[in-house]
Structures are given as structure tokens and as C-alpha cells.
Amino acid sequence: MSVKIRLMRVGRKKVDKYRIVVADVESPRDGRFVENIGFYHPQNEPSVIKIDEERALYWLSKGAVPTLKVRSLLKKQGILAKFNQAKRLQSA
Secondary structure (H helix, E strand, C coil): CCCEEEHHHHHECCEEEEEEEEEEEECCCCCCEEEEEEEEEEECCCCCEECCCHHHHHHCCCEEEEEEHHHHCCCCCCCHHHHHHHHHHHHH
């Protein structure tokens, strides 16, 4: 099973809110997911990003691939840097 960390749209029309979920590659955007690891509300000023760092690092270590937008959110939160640093320490 191949998994991705991606955004799942929730909320009403024209009010963008997203959950950050771990889902199978073949499941639809708003369909089944494995785990909900956070949320992203882009319309708030400033935008609200909340990601469970421990679970995100766990899924990244298991080979989950983040989408481009989720990758940028992980980078903003500093989670991607921690993952890359841990990966470098393991290989050394």
C-alpha cells in the first residue's frame, strides 16, 4: 500500500478549510483516509496551520510522500527539517 500525506477539503462552499490526512494513493481527495494528522485554514489572517508533529514524522519515516502543498506546510512548521536531520543522523 502506497500512502500520501495530502489535503482533504472540508467546510462549506467558498470557505476553504482542509484536514491534513494520510491516505492511500488510490482513494479520492475527500474519501477514505488512514489518519487525520492536522488541519489548515488558509482564509484566516494569518492562516492557521496545526500539524501533529510526532505523527507526521512517523508517517514520513514509513515512506509516506507529502504533496507539494503539504510539503510546504511541513517546511513552514519545521517538521521537514527535523525529518531530514534525523535521516542524516541515522545514515551516519
